[in-house]
Structure formats: structure tokens, C-alpha cells
Amino acid sequence: MQEAFHRIKVFPFQVKQRDPLYLLLRPDQEQEGIWGPVEGEVGFGDQIEQAARRYLVRDVGVNPPGSLLDMSWATRTQFGDELIIEWCFGYECHGDPDPSILAKHWADHRWAGFGEAYQALEIQADRTAMMRLHAMINAA
8 A cells, every 4th residue: 555745845045136046055964965945844734835834933933924835836755655645835034044043954954046056956856846936936
């Protein structure tokens, strides 16, 4: 019997002088240590958007106001009988994240323009999601 696990990936961004900047996060070296977005599990009974906002507040320290942007993008990865579905969102930060919370949860973080952010991401699915987000921001 196949079991499905739902996860979220949230790409925080800010638009400064019409150019988007993306928040890159790097976890502790023991946990892969590669740059990426906010990630988390969607618990039983959670709504996907609620889970995304919870991880943003808990792991990055952003608080409303902010705009959650559904990218209408999900990746599916099969591991034996387990299916992992990752739902992707953008989050427009209208203020800076809390530095003490960032320091507590991440080994490093930085804001980067699209070119630098895209190159820093090592997982192809993250790059694809960021490209989709960038296109959505520029189309707005």
C-alpha cells in the first residue's frame, strides 16, 4: 500500500526597487548544508497554507503582513512505497525576518537577486520552483 507524505517549500522574497530579492537559507552542515527554501511537513489535519505560514513564523521569524503566493506547483518523489509530495509557495516579506530566529534555525542566510539565488540552489526542483516564482513576480 502506498503512503503519501505532504511537505511544503516556501521561497521568501522582497521586491526592492522593482527587483525581487530571494532569501536563501542554509541549514546546519549536518543536515546537507545546501542553500534552499523554508521546508516543513504538513501534519495530519493541517491545511497546506497554514503549514507554510507556521514554518515561516517559526523558522524565519516573519510576521504578517505578508503575502503567501501559491505557485500551483508540486513535485512528486517516489521512495519505494512512499510518495513525497512537496507543495511550493512564495512569500512576499513586507519586513525583515527576525535575525535571532534566523540564527537559531539556520547556519547561514542571505538575500540574493535571481541570478545569484538560482545558481546557489543545488536541487533542480528548487531551481525550477524559483524560476516559476520569478516569472510570476515579474508578470504581476
